[in-house]
Amino acid sequence: MATFVGASQAGIPGALAATCGVVLPAFCIILLIAALLRNLLRYAAVQDFLSGIRPCIVALILATAVTMGLHTLFGFAKLGDGLHPDAKGICILALLVGVHALTKRLRKHAPSPILMILLSAGLGICFYDFPC
Template identity: 45%
Template sequence: MLDLFLTFLKIGTVSFGGGYGMISVLSEEVIKHGWLSEQQLLSFIAVSESTPGPVAINMATFIGASQGGAIIGGVFGSLLGAILATLAVVLPAFIIILVIAALIRGVLKYAGVQAVLAGIRPVVIGLIIGTAINLFISVVIGVSKVTDTPNFDWRALTIFFLIVAVYFSSSLIFKKKISPILLILISAFLGIVFYGFLGFL
């Protein structure tokens, strides 16, 4: 449990760029610790995205609850895990913002600080895109390293492209970005169709 707390403390300290910025570090840590499989992680992200509240908090609570349930067991274990992980992910941000608000209001105006942030910003974006590519390779081609035997999943690839098509056609037709929740619901339906009803293919 201490490990859970410390890991989320670490995640909270380095996750620049909000929820999605957190995903690269989070998925690394979670898979390294063997807390979740990649498939579980993706379902957790989907649930965090489609429930209210900050995505980062939702993910921390979710993983904390599932780990607490696994380590200590029972409802109490889940609750303790959820609280610990959430507290850990919030604490660094809370302290840093307090320090900035109370003591060093101008700290972000210093050119040196700005220079460091200017270097971090593109890195975070590279990490998010890199994470997406890694997950794509693992979901569609079925490998997580070069030595794995490929297990190509044409269903996942088809669903991926259908989702891309829905996304772009909706922004073309309705001139409005489709909400992630609706996209998730559509993909759930496609999943049932492709893996369930078309499972014989």
Template identity: 35%
Template sequence: MIYGLLFFEFFKIGLFAIGGGLVTIPFLFNLAEKYDWFSRVELINMMAVAESTPGPLGVNMATYAGFNAASISGALISTVGLVLPSFIIIVIIAKLMSKYSCNTRVKDFLSGVRPAVIALILWAGIPLAQTSLTSDINIMIFVGILAAMRVWKKSPVFYIIIAALIGIALRL
């Protein structure tokens, strides 16, 4: 019954991850704790792959996570589950609305959701840091990369490649 469970969990993510692909990360961490589909370390590896391959980040993550949990059919089911809620909602909105805009209540809803989403992503960063920043050298590399990101706005792929080279050079 892993397929039904996968579909249900990713449908839930598709319904509640408001604000795009990165918002799926805390939800996926939740899954890593709840099920034995993938570990924390595997999830962080997945994030790196999802950032450096073409395709929408959220879709890449769902496909990868689904594949890890139950191979190709798992990948397909997770992706369909993720996309279905917004598909239904948007088809309805597109029919009803002639001009696209958010109404007052939706705006109010979002003004609460945005701070929650930022807190969620930061919260997902804590286990991430615990798993990845395990030595002083790792912490120094982290500070260096983050500083570089703040100064030069290069694409994530650039930093992922640099970090891979550092990892190989220092035998981390």
């Protein structure tokens, strides 16, 4: 979103500036946390805190996945809305599950997540009438 606004206001330099303005603060904070965390992991209290917060993080990721899945596949945005299945989305999901299962069976390990993301992007572009 920031890249789009920056590009619309000042072209490529605006897009770069807006993107850097969004990405750099978070990047610097993560670098700082990573540097400090290495030293802090020696303390049992920090390890206990991280072990305790892990289920919360898993729950947040799972809730996001369920919400996005319901919205994408069935058009379910909030309670009270009916289910409106998206045949294209369900077909893409079925293809991805099939590719994953076939790859796991033939190669004895799961496919690369990056390749699965690229495949899903390509399928989305093709199925939703973008030029292939």
